[in-house]
Amino acid sequence: MRKSSLGLIAIALIYLGALWLWGLPINEMPFGDVDSAGHFVLGDYMSYSDKSMYNLPFFIVPMYGSENNGRIWYPPQYHTNEAIFQAIGGERIIPVYLWVLIASVLSVISVFFVINKLYGMLPAALASFLMVFSARNYMTYLWAQWPQVAAFAFVPIVIYCYYQYTKDNKKTIYLYMTSVFLAIQYFFHPQAVGHSAMAIIVYSVVFLIVNRKMPFKIKTGLIAFFLLIILMLPFFHFSINSILWQTQSVDYKAPITRLFSWYPSYDLFKGFIPEDYFSFSKMHGLWTLPFLLLGVLFLALRRKSNDLLLLSWLFSYYLLIHMDITGLMVGRLHRAMFDEAHIFYPIIALGLLSLPQLFTLKGKAKTYAKYALIILFLVLAVNFNARQAYSNLSSAYPGILRLNEAEYEAATWLRDLPEDKGVRIAGTLVAAKKKWIGFLAYKVPIYDYETLSGEKSPDINYTNYFFVDYTDALAIGRQDVAAAIAEWEKSMLENKTPLYNKNNIRVYETG
């Protein structure tokens, strides 16, 4: 069997493993934090109405209307894929999550493909194997920053296409493919385009210095640039507001000493990102650090064109995660760090495999040493990274953190009532679930701040329905909370008859 066929089998098996692992949280009930319901409902509504969406339906406007003047706030491709998957899957929840799953694990394939082409199958397999357990990647997937996860999977592909073009034969198709893949990145999430572009710029400068010639022909470069503009232009207005917002300067500027620390200060993100996210050992395992350093050293000493490409990519990543020195993109810096595993893991694999070259081993000893190192790598990766990944993914969104069947059924029942209404959700104990209930019901979700803090929700005027939910309180055995909800229900809705009364959930119409 040829190497290319073996490569295909290897990546298929690794990708299948990733699909299994990352697919562990998927069941009939949706999951995800913060914007998950927003990402879900865009595709869900398109599929339900059998129409593409440009202007947001009424029930999404109060929450997301300001993002892009009442229009969808991302280019439509990612969410249209959700709608397509829902249509072909014939069910509401699982097919959408299968699209999210396939797209979120694409990095495993792109890293394998590119490293296989540049360095061969062994480093590619090791790097992509480690990608399967990349904590930063699966955390972002669990948090539901789904379009971003997909967009960053294209970074290695874009860089590879550009690199192929700069090689001696300069096949123009690779430069055009660079443009095509940059545009596709933009369709999914604009931030990822910045990462690819920065890597291309840094590599071009390195290429110019090393080879003393331009990396591309001006005419071909211009055609590729215009191709990129033509592809992006129809979709540019979808996310221009968010691009401006992301790149805007804030009052904070990191001190120059920040250049000597890899990660930004956790103080900037306290409260909404876990501290572990800014820890190398928690994200990658401290055992990878010596191999990473060795890999950098190996690349720097050898300096073949593919080595320079990886080093340029690494340096461009360094520049991007130090943007806080300029005061730009400070609030989005943690998202820039999402690119880390894509570049670190290939270098770690190369560092590991370079180790036998440091010693003068003769004959088969070198081969034995290489395989011993691979076994060591697998043992460490499984023991630290895989075990942690399995633990986190298999236990994601347990208990009341995820919508239960009663809540889902009630929300689906509400969907058939007129759309231009709002539903005030009381009793549901997890904030993200309230958005899920409202959006699954195609109603403006109104949080019951009033019962919690006395403050009125900004969307309170949209209240047409009350959704009184006892299921969470009962699930955690808090009879006192259930009694408090009952008291509140009595005081607010005493003379009303519920339209829906099933499985400890009641829905009232209030006008």
Place this chain on the structure above:
Amino acid sequence: MKLDKEKKIVLWAVLALFALFFTVRFGAIGFRVIAGFVLIYLIPSYFLIRHTSLEDDEKIFFSLFIGISIIPSITYAVGFVSLRLGIIASALVLLGAGYIIKKLIKKED
């Protein structure tokens, strides 16, 4: 420009493995999704680029990455009439474009 026999066998075996995984893990929904994904995304996208000067493995991998973008783009455009119609139209447009490219290349040869 055609894949050789060994690669074809491996490709179909890999696709069968994926179909098996999705069916076992997610039941009939999983099977419908993976079958639809292959028919609507992968095959039409591969047809679109199979006559380019890219290498064989690049065509296989790129068809996946191109498919997930070009299929929803066309579906979205046609979707203002009907999204479901758009899904079918997008696959047909890619297959048609692939056929035209093939004809043009033959003519040039």
